[in-house]
Amino acid sequence: MVNTNKPSVKLKVSNLSINYGEASALRDVNLDVYENEIFGIIGPANSGKTSFLKTINRMDIFTPGMKVVGDIIFNGTSLDQWRNVYALRSRIGVVFPLPVGLPLTIYENVALAPRLAGVKNRTELDIIVERCLTRAALWDEVKDRLDSLGSMLSGGQQQRLTIARALSQEPDLLMLDEFSIAVDPVTTMRIEDVLKELKHEMTIILVTNLVQQAYRLADRTAFFLMGDCVEMGNTEDLFSGNVQDERTRDYIEGRFG
């Protein structure tokens, strides 16, 4: 996979199609995500963006009727050959559209993944919790109340808590699904800054409903429309009007639907 000229491929998706029963949600998607890039995915609702993310960490198996065909290679190994889906998932951090604060304290929310991975030592956990909360730009706001419930935080804080939780898995790949839907603009900006930093340590797939967010953050961007990957290319190109498909330009310029 590693090529001297090209950046190395973190995730290679070939001929991916997703069906829910008879209904098709995604058709024949081919794309590569490179190491240490932010890969943006834009597109209107129901285009298959969330379904796409679900297949990458094999969450499709929890959705009855969801059928996936195609090949996904993550870290050089085909998903079919990842014997242990739990190990796969623990390499991939996920942030959902609405913050899902687990019914635990702030501390335990972040300590859960390490605990699941077998870390028991309290000082070790303390270090992980502080580091992850700091990197998610939340530490200063919560350091004095780590033992209060995660659900007591504001929406924006909860979303940063879920990012801290995702980071506590020490993921190679971070997938964010429309993270800013329930977050105020100021927090959105703070999280965007966090993502720019995180990119140096991991690969990020950013599904976003905000076209401008993809423009601000993504190195490359794919445009999903009604189950088709209509366009994929450097974000710069897409946003300077250098597109293969007119619909991409229309969507980016907000002339849609």
Place this chain on the structure above:
Amino acid sequence: MSNSPEINIFAESELNISNKKTEGLFRILYMMMTWLLILPVATILAILVYKGGPMISFEFLFSNPIKGMTAGGIFPALIGTVWLVSVALLFSVPLGVAAAIYLSEYAKDNWFTRMINLAIINLAGVPSIVHALFGVGAFVLFFGFGTSILAASLTLGIMTLPVVIVSSYESLQAVPMAFREACWSMGATRWQTIRRIVLPNSVSGILTGVILEVSRTTGETAPIMFTGAAFFLPYLPESVFDQTMALSLHLFVVSTQVPHVPEGLPYGVALVLIGMVLTMNAASIAFRTYLRGRKKW
């Protein structure tokens, strides 16, 4: 329009007034129905306390029945009921909760699962006397436990299993799916998710099922009558293979089977029986409230 007569938008219209009347009427109606519901319970309790209250004494609670059960106490029956209920709980709570966890967290929606659900519903509908006869056939005779606490408790346990399963299932389902998905997507197994997230957030509901079961188990007579409860046996049981007296059966016996029982005695037994149920319920509810207070979402 400027020339239309000014309307006070805050004034009550005809419609508002009639709505208000209907509202008030239904309020009173529903309140009366609720009171009607309380009435029988209050009456029963009042009569029991009035007639049975004078019977209750240390001696009544802690001594054997004497003179053909027309005098003395109810100690063996009291202890017997505690045995029967405890062993039944030991059997049905782990089994019921495990079944509920399986159905809620593991089972796929297929014909097999639907069959299990159907079986549970039917089990809940089986009359207690049929359970009793099943208990005789299965536990007393087939498994050879004889008429014993074990046989009686297993019969009671099976009878109350559906309550435990259904109420546990429902409280497990009340935990939002998003929590599970978040947990799974971190690489947690199903069991890790159940242990760390689902169970801690559904214990209070599961306890409700147990409360219901306790109340029901304590009062049941038919299922234990032929399987392990004795008419008169003034000794305390030593193991689950002994027979025992039980409060519910004792109440039946002193009310209908024995001549020359003083009038207050059955009321006293009934009062103790109800007192036991209420005490256990109160304790469980208190515990549940405590757990609810720590609910985390």
